[in-house]
Amino acid sequence: MEVITTFLNGLSLGGVYALIALGYTMVYGIAKMLNFAHGDVIMVGGYTVMVFFNLTGQPLVAALIAVVFCSLVGVVIEKLAYKPLRGASPLAVLITAIGVSYLLESLAQIIFGSSHKIVMLADLGKLILGSLVIDLNTVVTLLSAIAIMAALTLFVNKTKTGKAMLAVSEDRHAAELMGVSVNKIIMITFAIGSALAAVAGTFYILKTPDVSTTMGAMPGIKAFTAAVIGGIGSIPGAMLGGILLGVIETVCNAIPALSNFSIAIEFGLLIIILLVKPTGLLGKKKREKV
Amino acid sequence: MKTSIKVLATALTASLAVTAFAACGGNKNYAENNESFFIATSGPLTGDYAKYGLGVKNSAELAVEEINKVAKDELGFTFTFSMADDKASPDEVNSKYYNFYEKGMQVSLGTVTTGACLEWKALATNDSLFCITPSATGDKVYSDSDIMYQMCFSDNNQGTAAAKYVKDSVSTTKKVGVFYQSDDEYSAGIYSTFTAEMGSGSGYEMATATFTKDSKTDFASQANTLKDCEFVFLPIYYSDAATFMLAANKIDNKITQYYGCDGLDGIDSYEGFDISTIPQEISYLTHFNSSAESGKAKEFIDKYVAKYGTDTLNQFGASAYDCIYAIYTALKNAKAEGKDVKVNMSASEACEIFKAQFSKMTVTDYVTGSTIKWNADGTVNKPADRVVVKAASK
Numbered sequence: 095m096e097v098i099t100t101f102l103n104g105l106s107l108g109g110v111y112a113l114i115a116l117g118y119t120m121v122y123g124i125a126k127m128l129n130f131a132h133g134d135v136i137m138v139g140g141y142t143v144m145v146f147f148n149l150t151g152q153p154l155v156a157a158l159i160a161v162v163f164c165s166l167v168g169v170v171i172e173k174l175a176y177k178p179l180r181g182a183s184p185l186a187v188l189i190t191a192i193g194v195s196y197l198l199e200s201l202a203q204i205i206f207g208s209s210h211k212i213v214m215l216a217d218l219g220k221l222i223l224g225s226l227v228i229d230l231n232t233v234v235t236l237l238s239a240i241a242i243m244a245a246l247t248l249f250v251n252k253t254k255t256g257k258a259m260l261a262v263s264e265d266r267h268a269a270e271l272m273g274v275s276v277n278k279i280i281m282i283t284f285a286i287g288s289a290l291a292a293v294a295g296t297f298y299i300l301k302t303p304d305v306s307t308t309m310g311a312m313p314g315i316k317a318f319t320a321a322v323i324g325g326i327g328s329i330p331g332a333m334l335g336g337i338l339l340g341v342i343e344t345v346c347n348a349i350p351a352l353s354n355f356s357i358a359i360e361f362g363l364l365i366i367i368l369l370v371k372p373t374g375l376l377g378k379k380k381r382e383k384v
Numbered sequence: 385m386k387t388s389i390k391v392l393a394t395a396l397t398a399s400l401a402v403t404a405f406a407a408c409g410g411n412k413n414y415a416e417n418n419e420s421f422f423i424a425t426s427g428p429l430t431g432d433y434a435k436y437g438l439g440v441k442n443s444a445e446l447a448v449e450e451i452n453k454v455a456k457d458e459l460g461f462t463f464t465f466s467m468a469d470d471k472a473s474p475d476e477v478n479s480k481y482y483n484f485y486e487k488g489m490q491v492s493l494g495t496v497t498t499g500a501c502l503e504w505k506a507l508a509t510n511d512s513l514f515c516i517t518p519s520a521t522g523d524k525v526y527s528d529s530d531i532m533y534q535m536c537f538s539d540n541n542q543g544t545a546a547a548k549y550v551k552d553s554v555s556t557t558k559k560v561g562v563f564y565q566s567d568d569e570y571s572a573g574i575y576s577t578f579t580a581e582m583g584s585g586s587g588y589e590m591a592t593a594t595f596t597k598d599s600k601t602d603f604a605s606q607a608n609t610l611k612d613c614e615f616v617f618l619p620i621y622y623s624d625a626a627t628f629m630l631a632a633n634k635i636d637n638k639i640t641q642y643y644g645c646d647g648l649d650g651i652d653s654y655e656g657f658d659i660s661t662i663p664q665e666i667s668y669l670t671h672f673n674s675s676a677e678s679g680k681a682k683e684f685i686d687k688y689v690a691k692y693g694t695d696t697l698n699q700f701g702a703s704a705y706d707c708i709y710a711i712y713t714a715l716k717n718a719k720a721e722g723k724d725v726k727v728n729m730s731a732s733e734a735c736e737i738f739k740a741q742f743s744k745m746t747v748t749d750y751v752t753g754s755t756i757k758w759n760a761d762g763t764v765n766k767p768a769d770r771v772v773v774k775a776a777s778k
Binding site: 096099100103107144203207208209210211212213214217220227229231232298301302303304305306308312313316343344345347348350353354356357 | 429430431432434435566567591592593594595596598599600601602603604605606608609623626627630631634635636654655656657658661695
C-alpha cells in the first residue's frame with residue numbers, strides 16, 4: 095500500500111512539475127527563448143493566492159485571481175523585457191530573463207518581507223479504500239493537472255489561435271507571411287504559460303504550504319529539466335518529463351538510502367537521456383538546410 | 385600598441401598587489417581613529433533565515449543602547465554596533481568582513497549561522513579578531529581556534545543533550561525517528577552527535593528520513609517513512625519542521641511527540657502556521673524561555689517587545705544581547721585588573737584582552753543563563769531547558 099501511496103504522491107508532484115514545464119516548453123517552442131523568470135511567476139502566483147485567500151477565505155477564488163494576475167504579469171514581462179529584444183542574441187534574452195527573475199524576487203521581498211509564510215489553502219480530507227489511505231489533495235492535484243494538460247492540447251490543436259501558435263513555432267517568418275500576428279501569438283503564449291504557473295503555484299501550495307520569495311526557484315529548475323527530458327518545445331514531452339521527474343523524486347525520498355541523492359539521480363537521468371536521445375524523449379529532430 | 389598593453393598590465397598587477405596587501409590587513413590598526421568601541425558582525429537580514437538575523441541585530445542594538453548610558457563613566461568610551469546582511473551565505477561574508485575591519489572593527493559577534501561563521505572565522509583568525517557568536521552552533525566554529533567563542537550551545541552539546549533526553553524520557557518500547565537536512569552543517573552535525581550518543585545498542589528501534597536544500601519540494605515521502613515512530617527528533621529549522629508536521633498530519637501516523645533544538649525556535653510564531661492544528665507535543669532545547677514570567681529573561685522580553693514587537697523575538701536575539709553584555713563585562717574586568725583598555729586599540733590588542741577574560745570569567749544573571757562561563761575550547765557552559773511550545777492533544 096505504501097508503494098501505491100508513494101506512487102500517487104509522485105504522480106501528483108509530477109503533475110505540478112508538468113504544469114510548470116508546459117510554460118517553459120510553450121515559450122521556448124513559440125518565442126524560441128528560455129524564460130528563466132518562469133519559476134518566479136510561480137512565486138507571484140503563490141503570493142497572490144495567499145493574499146486573496148486571506149482576504150476571501152475561498153481557495154478557488156484566490157486561485158482564479160492568481161491565474162488572471164499572473165497572466166497579466168506574464169504579458170507585462172513580455173512587453174517590457176522581451177519584446178524589445180526580439181531579434182537580439184539568445185544570450186541577451188537569457189541574461190534579461192535572469193534579471194527579470196531577480197527583479198520579481200526582490201519586489202516580493204520588499205512587499206511581503208523575507209519570512210516564509212504558511213498558507214493552509216484547503217484540506218480535502220482522505221479517501222480510504224480498504225487499507226489504502228489517499229490524501230484527496232493529491233488526487234485533486236493529479237486530476238486537475240491531467241485535465242489542464244488535455245485542455246491545453248485540445249486548444250493548441252483545434253483552435254485557430256492554437257494552430258497559429260503551432261505555425262509560429264514551426265516557422266515564424268512563414269507564419270507572418272500567412273497573416274499570423276507573431277507578436278500577438280507570443281503575447282498569448284506568455285499569458286497562457288504564466289496562467290499555468292499560477293495554477294502550478296496553487297497546487298504546489300496545496301502540497302507544501304510554504305510561501306516564500308524563493309519558492310519557485312527549485313521547482314522552476316526541475317520543471318525546466320522535465321521539459322528538456324521530455325523534449326523542449328513538445329507539450330506531451332513536458333507532461334511526460336514532469337511526471338517522470340515527480341515520480342523519481344518521490345520514490346527516492348521514500349527510500350532513506352536514496353533520499354540524499356534524489357537531485358543527483360534526477361539530473362543524472364537528464365544526462366543519460368540527452369546522451370541517448372539529444373532531442374529529449376518526445377522531441378523531434380529538425381533538418382536544417384545548409 | 386604592445387607598449388601600452390605592457391604598461392596597462394603592469395599597472396593592473398601593481399594595483400592588484402596593493403589591494404591584496406591591503407586586504408591582508410598586516411599590522412595596521414584600522415581602529416586608531418575610533419571614537420567609540422566598534423562591534424560588528426554579519427547575518428541573514430533578508431532571505432530564509434532573516435528572522436534570526438533581525439533578532440540578533442535588534443537585540444545587539446538594544447544592549448549597546450543600554451550600555452552606552454553607563455559605559456562612558458565606567459570605561460571612558462561608548463560602543464557602536466553594526467551588522468551587514470550575509471543572507472546566511474558564506475559567499476557574502478568576505479566583503480562584509482573587510483568592510484567592517486577596515487572601518488575599525490575591534491570585536492565581532494562572528495556571524496549568525498554556522499556556514500557563514502566558518503568563513504568569518506578564517507578571516508578573523510588571520511587578523512586576530514576576537515569573536516563571540518550568539519548562534520553559530522557548528523562544532524567547527526570553535527575547533528582549532530583560540531579566538532572563537534560561543535554564547536549558544538554547540539551542535540555537539542545539542543546532539544548530546546537530545547540523546548540524553550531520549551534515553552531519560554522516552555521508553556525503549558517507542559520507535560524513534562529522526563528527520564534532518566543532510567546538506568546542512570547544523571542539522572547534519574547534530575544528527576551525527578545524536579546517533580553517536582544513542583549508540584547502536586541503545587535498545588531503541590530507529591528510523592531516519594532526510595532531505596536536502598534542493599529536494600525540499602515535498603515532504604510526503606519522508607512523513608510516510610516516519611509515520612510509525614512515536615517520537616520524532618527534528619534537528620532542523622522551524623519552517624521545514626512546520627512543513628514536515630503538516631505533511632505528517634495528512635497521513636495516519638503514530639507520532640506523539642516532536643522534539644528539536646534551537647532551530648525550532650520561532651515555530652510558534654511562524655506566520656500562517658496554526659500550531660494548534662498539530663496534535664503532537666512540540667518541544668525544543670533552548671537557553672532562552674520566550675514565555676518567561678520573571679527574571680532577566682522577562683526584563684529582556686518586555687524591552688524587546690516594546691521596541692520591536694514579537695515577530696523577531698527569539699533565542700538568537702537573546703543570545704546576542706548577552707554577547708554584547710559579555711564583551712562589556714570583559715572590558716570592565718580587564719580595566720579593573722589595570723589593563724590598558726582604550727577605545728582605539730587594535731583588533732589584535734583587544735583580542736588578547738578578550739581571550740584572557742573569557743577564559744576565566746563567569747557572568748551571572750544573564751538573559752540566557754543564570755551562570756555562564758566558557759570552556760577552554762570556546763564552548764559555553766550553562767544550563768539548558770526544554771521548552772514545550774505545544775502540548776499534546778492526541
